[in-house]
Amino acid sequence: MTNITFTMIKPDAVSNGYIGPILAKINEAGFRIVAMKYFHLEPEKAAEFYAVHKERPFYNDLVKYMSSGPIVAAILEKENAVEDFRTLIGATDPSKAAPGTIRNLFAKSIDANAIHGSDSDANAGIEGSFFFSQMERF
Ligand code: CMP
Numbered sequence: 001m002t003n004i005t006f007t008m009i010k011p012d013a014v015s016n017g018y019i020g021p022i023l024a025k026i027n028e029a030g031f032r033i034v035a036m037k038y039f040h041l042e043p044e045k046a047a048e049f050y051a052v053h054k055e056r057p058f059y060n061d062l063v064k065y066m067s068s069g070p071i072v073a074a075i076l077e078k079e080n081a082v083e084d085f086r087t088l089i090g091a092t093d094p095s096k097a098a099p100g101t102i103r104n105l106f107a108k109s110i111d112a113n114a115i116h117g118s119d120s121d122a123n124a125g126i127e128g129s130f131f132f133s134q135m136e137r138f
Pocket of ligand 1: 058062092110111112113115116117
């Protein structure tokens with residue numbers, strides 16, 4: 001088990017003004033920010049990042065959506081990071097997310113679901129390295 005996970009605050013949450021409240025929840029839950037950047041994810045980069053979902057019916061909409069406005073990407077550190085972060089953000093579909101979770105509080109639909117969290121230690125490593133070099137980690 002590693003102690004890092006990767007997250008993105010998605011375009012809906014950014015445009016709705018939720019960067020601050022979401023970072024506060026992450027902070028209160030005891031995660032340390034290892035790396036962070038605010039930027040526009042180009043469609044080509046989004047397509048590459050989500051290549052694992054290429055055969056899924058929602059792939060094209062997902063790529064379009066994730067490149068529709070700025071996002072915040074970050075690497076977070078905490079003991080049991082992947083599992084604890086997924087508990088903090090709640091179910092992928094916000095209508096099924098437990099009360100008080102980030103998606104329950106800040107997301108409106110399964111497509112625009114406010115935040116991403118890695119689903120395994122292996123993916124946390126791959127996803128973090130997709131966006132951040134070693135030099136950008138603190
Ligand atoms: P996330 O897990 O961060 O990355 C893949 C995204 O695809 C997921 O969040 C959802 O926002 C989106 N998505 C849209 N439809 C579905 C679906 N049916 N199942 C899983 N993810 C979906």
